[in-house]
Amino acid sequence: MSDRPSEAAVRAWARLERAHRAAVGTVEARLAGAGLPDLAWYDVLLELERAGTGGLRSFQLQAALLFQQYNLSRLVDRMTEAGHVAKAPSPDDGRGLVLTITRSGRALRRKMWPVYALAIEEAVGRHFTDAEARTFGDLLGRLHPSG
């Protein structure tokens, strides 16, 4: 925890930054070019859609996506205003909110997916064989809490 990093670790870190910037740049450009909302919106929609009718509490969504609390709070505001997300008071916790995706949110996610998918292929897929992509995904998985 308090050791200096190895050369290899420093190189990996530096490349993580560049690779991420390049990949996100490509994907955001494709989404914007198609007149679609940005990645954060997709992330929220997907996570809420996966959660099903029960929805998710704000803090769960925040933990899943690793967004900042204040950031997510305002993002959800915007998406609620746009009609893609619904907020309801939590029955279990008077402080809390339950967030669910709306029909319009599901439609938006479906509309975004084809563009997003092509962008992922362009930004990531085409650089790897399937086996490499699996290895890459495994290594990336080590870096975040949820496994």
Next chain:
Amino acid sequence: MSDRPSEAAVRAWARLERAHRAAVGTVEARLAGAGLPDLAWYDVLLELERAGTGGLRSFQLQAALLFQQYNLSRLVDRMTEAGHVAKAPSPDDGRGLVLTITRSGRALRRKMWPVYALAIEEAVGRHFTDAEARTFGDLLGRLHPSG
């Protein structure tokens, strides 16, 4: 270019987002906790220091770091104002600027490094063996233009 991505590619992309967010979160928190400027400042300082006395043109720095043009323009403004970067008109190109790091910029980078290094170890290094970190770095390297 126009194919759908494989499952493995989509998973790798999703994990790239999460891993990056987690790692950057850790590193920014350590820098901020030590009262130091953020990552972008370090990136600029390092790149300019590597460039030596000749400095770099704005567009070169932009390409190296994959920053947005308008973003870098204003970041350099702030760093110049803080005395860490010097701007000079390019002798070869009347439109252009040559950016160099100042003595104070070098000092700042040196001061940031120990904190940054520990953060890199915490965010990345400790999750991998050296061999894994090398493999990881190689795979990441595929995703950005400069090799």
Next chain:
DNA sequence: TCAAGATTGATGCAAGTGCATCTATTGGTA
């Protein structure tokens, strides 16, 4: 050599982010 187009970097304005802090509620402890 001169006009048309491309490139470099800056900037006004709107939108998003980060920080600190706030209110409301909950859970733990005495």
Next chain:
DNA sequence: TACCAATAGATGCACTTGCATCAATCTTGA
């Protein structure tokens, strides 16, 4: 039960980013 720390989520304010566009300069090609 009554208090106090902890947690959920919202928000005011300053700063940063994104978008569109600008002015200045360079390059190309007739």
